[in-house]
Amino acid sequence: xxxxxxxxxxxxxxxxxxxxxxxxxxxxxxxxxxxxxxxxxxxxxxxxxxxxxxxxxxxxxxxxxxxxxxxxxxxxxxxxxxxxxxxxxxxxxxxxxxxxxxxxxxxxxxxxxxxxxxxxxxxxxxxxxxxxxxxxxxxxxxxxxxxxxxxxxxxxxxxxxxxxxxxxxxxxxxxxxxxxxxxxxxxxxxxxxxxxxxxxxxxxxxxxxxxxxxxxxxxxxxxxxxxxxxxxxxxxxxxxxxxxxxxxxxxxxxxxxxxxxxxxxxxxxxxxxxxxxxxxxxxxxx
Amino acid sequence: xxxxxxxxxxxxxxxxxxxxxxxxxxxxxxxxxxxxxxxxxxxxxxxxxxxxxxxxxxxxxxxxxxxxxxxxxxxxxxxxxxxxxxxxxxxxxxxxxxxxxxxxxxxxxxxxxxxxxxxxxxxxxxxxxxxxxxxxxxxxxxxxxxxxxxxxxxxxxxxxxxxxxxxxxxxxxxxxxxxxxxxxxxxxxxxxxxxxxxxxxxxxxxxxxxxxxxxxxxxxxxxxxxxxxxxxxxxxxxxxxxxxxxxxxxxxxxxxxxxxxxxxxxxxxxxxxxxxxxxxxxxxxxxxxxxx
Numbered sequence: 010x011x012x013x014x015x016x017x018x019x020x021x022x023x024x025x026x027x028x029x030x031x032x033x034x035x036x037x038x039x040x041x042x043x044x045x046x047x048x049x050x051x052x053x054x055x056x057x058x059x060x061x062x063x064x065x066x067x068x069x070x071x072x073x074x075x076x077x078x079x080x081x082x083x084x085x086x087x088x089x090x091x092x093x094x095x096x097x098x099x100x101x102x103x104x105x106x107x108x109x110x111x112x113x114x115x116x117x118x119x120x121x122x123x124x125x126x127x128x129x130x131x132x133x134x135x136x137x138x139x140x141x142x143x144x145x146x147x148x149x150x151x152x153x154x155x156x157x158x159x160x161x162x163x164x165x166x167x168x169x170x171x172x173x174x175x176x177x178x179x180x181x182x183x184x185x186x187x188x189x190x191x192x193x194x195x196x197x198x199x200x201x202x203x204x205x206x207x208x209x210x211x212x213x214x215x216x217x218x219x220x221x222x223x224x225x226x227x228x229x230x231x232x233x234x235x236x237x238x239x240x241x242x243x244x245x246x247x248x249x250x251x252x253x254x255x256x257x258x259x260x261x262x263x264x265x266x267x268x269x270x271x272x273x274x275x276x277x278x279x280x281x282x283x284x285x286x287x288x289x290x291x292x293x294x295x
Numbered sequence: 296x297x298x299x300x301x302x303x304x305x306x307x308x309x310x311x312x313x314x315x316x317x318x319x320x321x322x323x324x325x326x327x328x329x330x331x332x333x334x335x336x337x338x339x340x341x342x343x344x345x346x347x348x349x350x351x352x353x354x355x356x357x358x359x360x361x362x363x364x365x366x367x368x369x370x371x372x373x374x375x376x377x378x379x380x381x382x383x384x385x386x387x388x389x390x391x392x393x394x395x396x397x398x399x400x401x402x403x404x405x406x407x408x409x410x411x412x413x414x415x416x417x418x419x420x421x422x423x424x425x426x427x428x429x430x431x432x433x434x435x436x437x438x439x440x441x442x443x444x445x446x447x448x449x450x451x452x453x454x455x456x457x458x459x460x461x462x463x464x465x466x467x468x469x470x471x472x473x474x475x476x477x478x479x480x481x482x483x484x485x486x487x488x489x490x491x492x493x494x495x496x497x498x499x500x501x502x503x504x505x506x507x508x509x510x511x512x513x514x515x516x517x518x519x520x521x522x523x524x525x526x527x528x529x530x531x532x533x534x535x536x537x538x539x540x541x542x543x544x545x546x547x548x549x550x551x552x553x554x555x556x557x558x559x560x561x562x563x564x565x566x567x568x569x570x571x572x573x574x575x576x577x578x579x580x581x582x583x584x585x586x587x
Contacts, residue, residue, distance in 0.1 A: 187404035190374050193392040195418030195470055205417075209408040291408045291450040 050076050074261040079268070082261035091250075098246040099234070099273065102158075103226045106165025110222060114170045115215060118177025119207075135174065143168040143229045147236050161233045161246075168229035169222030176221070180214025181207065213292060216285035220278055227274045247273065318505040319350035320385050320395065320473035322371060327380035329366055330531075339531035340366045343380075346525060346534055348474070351504040355517040357563065358527030359571045364510045365401070367532065368478045371508065372398045384473070394418060397472035399480040403459040405451040411438065411462045412447040418470045425469075437465040441495075457488040464499065474506040481516070493519060494548060501545050514567065518542075518559050519551055526563060529570040536566055 033039050056067050057075040066072070074082075086092040120127045121135075143164050150160040188206050197205065234248030245253065251266035286293055329341040340363040348354045348371075358364050369375040371382055373392040382389040384396065405414050415434045419425035425433060438444050441461035443454075451459055460480055467475060481492045493516060500507055500520075511517050517524055524538040540559055542550050550556055 185404070187400045188406050190372070190392065191398070191400065191404045191406070191466075192417070192421075193374070194372060194394060194397055196394055196422040201421055205421075206406065209406075212408075289408070291452065 074264060078261045079264045082259065083265045083268075086262065086265060095245060095247045095250040096269065096273065099227075099230055099248065099270075102161050102165055102230050102234075102246065103223075103273075103277065105162045106167075106230070107169050107219075107223060107226050109162075110166050110169035110173055110226075111219065114173035114218075114222075115177055118174040119181065119211075121174070121178050122181030123207075135171075139171045139175075143225070144232050144236075147233055151237060157237050161230065161237060164233045165226045165230045168225040172222040172225060173215075173218040176214045176218030177211055180211035180217075183214075184210035209289075212289055213285075216281065216289070219281050219285075223277045223281055224274060227270060227277065231270060318471075318473060318503055320506050321350045322348035322474060322506070322508070323381075323383040323386075324348070324367075324371070325381045325383065327370060327377040327382060329363070329370060329375070329377050341370070341377075342531035342533055344527075344532060344534060345380075346537075348506065348508050349523065350506050352522040353500055353507045353509060353520055354523045354525060355509045355511060355521035356525045356527060357511060357514060357517045357567065358532060359529050359567065360512050362527050362530045362570070363532035364512075364527065365478055367527075368398060368476055368508075368510055371474075372396050372476055394422070394470040395473040397467035397470055397475055399460075399463050399467055399475065399477045401479045402483050403451065403456075403463055405459055405463055405466070407451050410448050410450055411443055411454065414451070414462060415466045415469055417466065433469060434465075437469055438462075440499075441465045455488070456484045457492055460484070460492055461495070464496070468499075472505070474508060477507065477509045479511055480509075489516075490548060496520070497546055514560055514563055515551060518556055518563070519546065519548070524559070524563060526566050527570075529573045535570065536563075538563060 053073070054075045054077060056062075057073045059067075061067060117131075121132055122128075146164050146167055147160070150163045151157070154160040154163055184207055188210065189202055192202055192206050230246065231248035231251070234246040235252045247266055247270050250269070251263055254260075254262035254266055324344055324346040327341055327344045328339065330337045330339045332338050344367070356364055356367065366375070370377055371389065373389050373396065376390075389396075405411075406417070409417065412434060415438060416430055419430050419433075435444065435447075438447055441464055443458060443462055443465065446454060446458060446462075451462065454462060463480070477496075480496075481489050484492060497520060509517075509520055518540055521540045524536075524540050526535040526538070527533065528535045538559060542553070542555060542559075
């Protein structure tokens with residue numbers, strides 16, 4: 010179905026019933042992506058198996074385990090409960106930090122944008138705290154928060170929070186004053202202006218902030234897990250999984266952990282994109 | 296030659312004329328001043344402007360670019376307040392935006408996250424003064440009138456420039472304003488659709504002669520549309536001339552090649568040219584003429 014035809018469907022009529030899987034498999038983009046990954050894996054395999062070309066060790070690839078070794082290592086951990094526990098732990102921490110950051114960050118950013126006094130009071134400290142990298146907070150939060158778990162969640166929260174607030178604030182400033190004026194002429198009160206004009210106007214910025222913030226939370230959670238050793242056995246998360254593999258000297262398993270984080274991050278941002286797609290139908294017209 | 300420069304200095308004289316017809320409001324602009332900026336660099340944008348917008352007339356305001364035309368629009372619409380003086384709608388002071396003065400903005404101000412239909416019913420829905428079937432019917436009527444009946448569920452970004460302007464006209468009209476204020480509404484359209492839109496707009500106006508204030512910087516457009524042509528000075532905006540354009544209605548595009556139209560154009564150009572030249576000279580404070 011043509012994309013324009015899809016958008017012009019009357020409001021409230023459900024979109025095409027074809028399943029997500031069939032739509033994906035039918036798309037050229039999907040197959041192009043598959044081919045790209047295959048080629049990449051093939052080059053990696055050849056590169057690490059041969060080790061050196063023309064007498065020179067290949068940078069990175071020459072010392073890496075080939076993908077086939079990684080696959081073998083992966084197939085071993087797939088059966089282990091600890092590996093999936095790591096996924097669960099990391100996801101839990103990312104989601105906790107991320108959701109709390111959204112819940113606090115969006116209203117905070119809106120208040121900064123709307124209210125001058127609020128901005129005068131809270132913007133300077135906010136700007137002073139913002140340049141501090143989330144990881145610099147790790148030692149302090151380990152001391153401050155009673156449990157390891159809470160300090161990791163707090164650091165991931167910080168990772169997303171600043172990005173979200175800055176995006177909301179910036180988005181609110183780009184809302185076209187003419188929309189507000191047109192709505193005012195038509196009798197809109199402040200309530201209408203907020204829900205009908207300001208909020209939809211900053212929705213794109215909210216989703217940009219969410220996508221970027223989600224990336225940062227994954228970076229942060231992994232590092233925080235490594236530093237804090239993630240607590241007890243099995244509860245370490247994917248960051249600790251990598252660290253553990255490094256300590257144990259299993260290089261293929263390090264790569265397994267890295268790829269796992271890559272997949273986890275990709276899944277997270279895909280979910281955000283899909284929600285954004287649904288929430289802002291006027292943005293995907295072309 | 297039908298030519299006459301009005302004496303505009305007759306306060307209060309037009310208020311009564313509007314009483315009979317809800318579409319035909321009068322606006323009186325009385326000694327209005329407006330300036331922007333902090334004290335030490337205050338710039339007058341409008342200075343002692345007195346002007347009547349007559350009921351049932353299409354008043355076109357022209358002036359050099361950056362002369363304060365848009366500020367005048369904002370004042371009449373109630374988006375901003377004058378520093379001094381008053382703006383009266385049917386004799387009552389304007390204190391804020393209201394549905395009785397609808398503005399069609401430069402470029403387009405359709406709300407991008409609403410479909411054409413949602414944009415059109417936005418005002419009545421907010422106020423709740425027109426509901427259900429009656430609202431749907433009225434919206435469809437208006438959308439058909441502007442030729443968008445097949446595009447009601449499209450988003451503004453999916454419409455062409457001309458369609459966006461027509462949707463915006465429909466959105467304004469459904470609120471039954473007493474005066475329509477158009478701020479360079481067809482700017483940014485290509486010459487072809489611009490001409491078509493002007494003619495379309497004239498048909499709409501001639502149908503019920505709703506009081507209309509039309510701001511433009513294009514002299515041909517001004518003469519083609521206007522009953523009264525108001526020429527503003529360079530910034531700060533002051534009244535330079537009011538020219539009654541006495542061309543026959545309904546008008547068609549050919550009217551612009553008539554000798555009368557040419558004479559109006561020559562006259563207006565003369566004044567505008569002087570003003571435009573002045574705007575290129577450095578101002579008293581040594582600054583370049585500011586933004587719009």
